[in-house]
Amino acid sequence: MKVLVPVKRVVDYNVKIRVKADNTGVDLANVKMSMNPFDEISVEEAIRLKEAGKATEVVVVSIGPAQAAETIRTALAMGADRGILIKTDEEVQPLAVAKLLKGVVDEEQPGLVIVGKQAIDDDSNQTGQMLSALLGWGQATFASKVVIGDGSAEVTREVDGGLETLSLKLPAIVTSDLRLNEPRYASLPNIMKAKKKPLAEKAPADYGVDIAPRLKTLKVEEPPKRSAGIKVPDVATLVEKLKTEAGVL
Amino acid sequence: MAIDPETRAQFIETLDRFVRERLRPAEARVAEEDAVPAEILAEMRDLGLYGLSIPEEYGGLGLAMSDEIEVMFTFCKTSPAFRSAFGTNVGIGAQGLIIDGTEDQKAKYLPKLATGELTSSFCLTEPDAGSDAASLKTSARRDGDAYVLNGTKRYITNAPTAGLFTVMARTDAANRGAGGISAFVVEAGTPGIRIGKPEKKMGQQGAKIADVIFEDARVPAENLIGGVEGKGFKTAMKVLDRGRLHISSVCVGVALRLLEDSIAYATDRKQFGQRIADFQLVQAMLADCRTEIYAAQCMVRDAAARFDAGETVSTDAACCKYFASEMVGRVADRAVQIFGGAGYVADYGIERFYRDVRIFRIYEGTSQIQQMVIARSLTR
Ligand SMILES: Cc1cc2nc3c(=O)[nH]c(=O)nc-3n(C[C@H](O)[C@H](O)[C@H](O)COP(=O)(O)OP(=O)(O)OC[C@H]3O[C@@H](n4cnc5c(N)ncnc54)[C@H](O)[C@@H]3O)c2cc1C
Numbered sequence: 001m002k003v004l005v006p007v008k009r010v011v012d013y014n015v016k017i018r019v020k021a022d023n024t025g026v027d028l029a030n031v032k033m034s035m036n037p038f039d040e041i042s043v044e045e046a047i048r049l050k051e052a053g054k055a056t057e058v059v060v061v062s063i064g065p066a067q068a069a070e071t072i073r074t075a076l077a078m079g080a081d082r083g084i085l086i087k088t089d090e091e092v093q094p095l096a097v098a099k100l101l102k103g104v105v106d107e108e109q110p111g112l113v114i115v116g117k118q119a120i121d122d123d124s125n126q127t128g129q130m131l132s133a134l135l136g137w138g139q140a141t142f143a144s145k146v147v148i149g150d151g152s153a154e155v156t157r158e159v160d161g162g163l164e165t166l167s168l169k170l171p172a173i174v175t176s177d178l179r180l181n182e183p184r185y186a187s188l189p190n191i192m193k194a195k196k197k198p199l200a201e202k203a204p205a206d207y208g209v210d211i212a213p214r215l216k217t218l219k220v221e222e223p224p225k226r227s228a229g230i231k232v233p234d235v236a237t238l239v240e241k242l243k244t245e246a247g248v249l
Numbered sequence: 250m251a252i253d254p255e256t257r258a259q260f261i262e263t264l265d266r267f268v269r270e271r272l273r274p275a276e277a278r279v280a281e282e283d284a285v286p287a288e289i290l291a292e293m294r295d296l297g298l299y300g301l302s303i304p305e306e307y308g309g310l311g312l313a314m315s316d317e318i319e320v321m322f323t324f325c326k327t328s329p330a331f332r333s334a335f336g337t338n339v340g341i342g343a344q345g346l347i348i349d350g351t352e353d354q355k356a357k358y359l360p361k362l363a364t365g366e367l368t369s370s371f372c373l374t375e376p377d378a379g380s381d382a383a384s385l386k387t388s389a390r391r392d393g394d395a396y397v398l399n400g401t402k403r404y405i406t407n408a409p410t411a412g413l414f415t416v417m418a419r420t421d422a423a424n425r426g427a428g429g430i431s432a433f434v435v436e437a438g439t440p441g442i443r444i445g446k447p448e449k450k451m452g453q454q455g456a457k458i459a460d461v462i463f464e465d466a467r468v469p470a471e472n473l474i475g476g477v478e479g480k481g482f483k484t485a486m487k488v489l490d491r492g493r494l495h496i497s498s499v500c501v502g503v504a505l506r507l508l509e510d511s512i513a514y515a516t517d518r519k520q521f522g523q524r525i526a527d528f529q530l531v532q533a534m535l536a537d538c539r540t541e542i543y544a545a546q547c548m549v550r551d552a553a554a555r556f557d558a559g560e561t562v563s564t565d566a567a568c569c570k571y572f573a574s575e576m577v578g579r580v581a582d583r584a585v586q587i588f589g590g591a592g593y594v595a596d597y598g599i600e601r602f603y604r605d606v607r608i609f610r611i612y613e614g615t616s617q618i619q620q621m622v623i624a625r626s627l628t629r
Contacts, residue, residue: 034262073259077259184295185267185292185296186259186260187295187297188260188263188296188297188301189297191256191259192310
């Protein structure tokens with residue numbers, strides 16, 4: 001079984017982001033970029049499936065600028081087998097991403113697609129679900145455990161009330177949550193080996209997808225500054241203030 | 250081999266994350282338990298750190314010195330005890346073999362050192378031979394197809410975990426000087442070898458040193474490094490030339506960390522209604538740290554590049570080790586000062602670094618020995 005893992009290049013999770021002065025977006029100048037953490041988890045899961053003999057090949061795909069090739073190289077250094085870069089400098093929204101991924105799926109015919117549950121830049125949480133609809137495949141979102149059976153997958157999901165376990169027919173879409181696994185660090189020998197792994201370059205047009213944005217960003221703003229809190233002398237005062245001032249009780 | 254800039258950048262970024270996510274959170278625990286946790290040792294093995302300097306044909310990464318120092322600048326932004334775990338395989342424990350070993354010796358041991366399956370130690374110092382290493386007394390007497398080793402080696406890094414020792418011993422009892430010394434690779438399981446109790450140290454808890462005692466230990470003659478007697482002291486000095494550049498880069502890494510912590514503290518801590526970083530006297534300390542770190546970094550980069558180009562850099566390596574180790578001492582001292590009382594209190598980790606870095610001015614040649622080496626080359 002082939003496993004397909006989409007990976008996105010995003011602002012590193014350690015970076016304190018700044019909003020551009022004209023409120024059109026986030027300032028990306030000289031900002032450290034890395035692989036979306038949820039995608040890293042997806043790559044790790046796919047590699048573990050391969051190591052366990054459940055998968056035969058791990059293919060990673062990234063949609064983005066030329067530098068997204070670095071993100072693919074990171075996945076290859078972790079242990080993925082080959083990469084596909086769909087190169088574009090345009091903004092690609094979740095629907096367009098899902099359509100492009102459908103194109104890749106049609107070509108590659110994977111048995112499983114593991115998608116991050118969301119990318120930490122836009123937090124859309126839509127791509128996996130849209131891809132599932134476009135393909136007519138089953139989906140299990142927010143996975144914290146994936147067990148591959150014979151032609152099926154058992155997926156444990158993190159839901160509000162606790163854990164839910166689904167059984168899906170393969171091929172299927174799984175979106176990974178934080179607790180699915182702890183991704184490995186790429187070793188230097190593997191980073192060196194990754195340089196020799198194949199990385200194909202494509203364009204959105206190769207898949208016949210119109211990636212023009214369907215949604216328009218009106219304004220991006222910093223969250224309101226939190227004002228300083230106050231200290232209360234005792235529990236009684238706290239409850240009183242929660243009732244009268246905060247109005248939450 | 251030099252790696253391409255892209256590969257190096259990717260590896261350094263991975264290490265930067267590894268240090269931030271895995272090592273820093275474990276620093277206090279390592280000091281407390283006086284041990285690097287097994288899972289971290291395993292991760293360091295997986296990352297390829299044990300084989301950084303071992304040639305590719307023996308399963309290592311064969312990094313050029315210029316690459317190795319850049320790797321260490323980043324890796325050492327944490328407790329130096331982590332580096333010590335694999336440091337001997339990169340440096341002093343393995344280099345004797347790499348530089349002067351025979352083909353058979355290299356093929357037999359280097360692959361296991363590269364993966365970290367074997368840890369190595371460098372046994373030069375003795376109870377009565379420290380700075381004056383050439384006066385060492387451990388003897389290696391030829392007996393048939395073996396050498397019989399007798400003597401005590403002192404303060405040997407990683408001795409309790411080592412599977413392999415590079416041992417300098419006197420093969421020519423009549424020659425009391427450097428020319429009577431030979432170097433051997435000795436397997437830890439050899440009968441007649443005892444390891445002393447690990448010493449209680451000022452700092453770098455988690456890194457172990459102990460005596461290695463040889464009592465009629467029979468070492469096969471084929472384990473004489475290079476197969477020729479009397480070259481052991483030269484081998485040791487070549488190992489130390491390279492080792493001094495390595496240690497210098499370690500000093501720079503730790504200093505970078507101390508500066509980072511100092512900046513974070515100074516921009517957060519408020520007194521007299523403002524950040525302490527806004528006081529010029531505190532700014533001067535930060536500026537002095539940055540300046541000296543940069544100077545050491547430039548020195549190490551220059552010497553490493555010339556080492557890679559095949560130049561003899563003994564004097565410059567001594568300059569680097571002398572300056573970088575004294576520099577990190579000053580940086581640690583200023584860090585304590587910038588942190589104030591918190592710098593003296595264990596929870597903040599600064600006093601731990603202050604103790605950790607003190608050794609850099611002592612081992613692999615004290616500052617005084619470096620000064621001697623430098624001056625001797627000037628007045629020869
Ligand atoms: C944590 C740690 C790890 C170590 N790891 C190893 C290891 O792995 N392998 C190994 O072989 N050794 C190791 N050592 C030993 C270390 O290299 C020696 O301690 C060091 O070389 C100094 O020798 P010494 O302790 O005998 O001091 P001494 O040589 O007795 O020096 C004492 C003082 O006298 C000064 N002095 C000595 N000679 C002169 C001179 N000619 N001119 C001016 N001043 C002089 C010194 O600079 C120093 O200030 C380690 C030591 C420690 C503490």
